[in-house]
Amino acid sequence: MTTVLKTESLRKQFGELTAVDDVSIEIDDGDITSIIGPNGAGKTTFYNLLTGVLQPTAGSIWLRSGDGATDDGGGLREITDAEPHEVAQAGLSRSYQITNIFEGLTVRENVRVARISHERTRLDFRSRATGDEAIEADIEELLELTGLTDIADTPCDTLSHGEKRTVEIALALAIEPDVFLMDEPTAGMNPTEVTEIVSLIRELDADLDATFVVTEHNMDVVTDISDRIVVLAEGSILADGTPDDVLTDERVTEAYLGSDSV
Numbered sequence: 152m153t154t155v156l157k158t159e160s161l162r163k164q165f166g167e168l169t170a171v172d173d174v175s176i177e178i179d180d181g182d183i184t185s186i187i188g189p190n191g192a193g194k195t196t197f198y199n200l201l202t203g204v205l206q207p208t209a210g211s212i213w214l215r216s217g218d219g220a221t222d223d224g225g226g227l228r229e230i231t232d233a234e235p236h237e238v239a240q241a242g243l244s245r246s247y248q249i250t251n252i253f254e255g256l257t258v259r260e261n262v263r264v265a266r267i268s269h270e271r272t273r274l275d276f277r278s279r280a281t282g283d284e285a286i287e288a289d290i291e292e293l294l295e296l297t298g299l300t301d302i303a304d305t306p307c308d309t310l311s312h313g314e315k316r317t318v319e320i321a322l323a324l325a326i327e328p329d330v331f332l333m334d335e336p337t338a339g340m341n342p343t344e345v346t347e348i349v350s351l352i353r354e355l356d357a358d359l360d361a362t363f364v365v366t367e368h369n370m371d372v373v374t375d376i377s378d379r380i381v382v383l384a385e386g387s388i389l390a391d392g393t394p395d396d397v398l399t400d401e402r403v404t405e406a407y408l409g410s411d412s413v
């Protein structure tokens with residue numbers, strides 16, 4: 152297995168509170184890894200550290216580099232101090248719980264904005280242009296991949312919640328990520344939408360080279376999609392393993408029973 156994302160002794164303090172406490176983790180290429188934990192466990196803070204939204208108090212973050220550059224001799228590049236746009240450019244993308252699409256634009260227009268904006272940034276970094284036709288082909292491919300072709304010309308303000316969340320996924324994929332962080336992909340969805348998004352995640356995992364890291368409260372979904380589950384509790388890793396091992400671990404059950412969430 153190849154490590155695509157790694158943290159070493161990652162820590163974040165808010166005053167006296169340690170929200171993420173010495174978390175060292177290696178994420179393998181191609182897996183779907185779920186990061187779960189009761190309310191306040193530190194999942195969002197951990198995601199915010201990975202994506203450059205927050206700076207760590209201590210520790211480091213490493214990402215496999217697509218261009219062969221390496222800081223550790225093993226193909227990983229340090230992104231600890233990178234800004235969010237630099238993290239995205241390095242190949243780590245995130246779909247947010249809160250939709251950040253342009254409501255007045257159609258689905259295709261939203262995907263086009265995200266794809267062109269990525270292309271512009273990429274040009275700044277690597278000076279290698281992709282032609283308009285190739286970009287349009289990429290956009291159609293993204294719409295197809297995410298099952299949005301039929302509603303591509305629909306204005307986003309008329310979409311259902313589930314459809315908007317799918318558009319979010321398409322926007323996150325527009326930067327051609329190596330690692331895709333999904334933040335609560337089923338939040339606020341009805342059971343039919345949950346089934347659809349789970350199928351989509353499975354299809355994306357099969358069709359793309361990307362590695363998926365998912366935070367999710369719905370345990371059925373977590374069990375269904377995960378190759379590996381990492382449980383955070385009070386900022387630290389409590390358990391790490393296959394769904395069978397982790398969900399039957401008594402310490403995990405206790406951590407959830409001691410909280411008001413599942």
Ligand SMILES: Nc1ncnc2c1ncn2[C@@H]1O[C@H](COP(=O)(O)OP(=O)(O)OP(=O)(O)O)[C@@H](O)[C@H]1O
Binds near residue numbers: 170190197
């Ligand atoms: N900006 C902040 N300032 C101070 N404390 C914070 C801040 N952000 C998070 N915290 C605290 O850090 C701890 C971890 O919070 P975090 O939101 O990362 O947990 P979580 O696992 O994502 O929880 P949930 O499942 O409820 O979203 C909590 O005690 C929270 O109150």
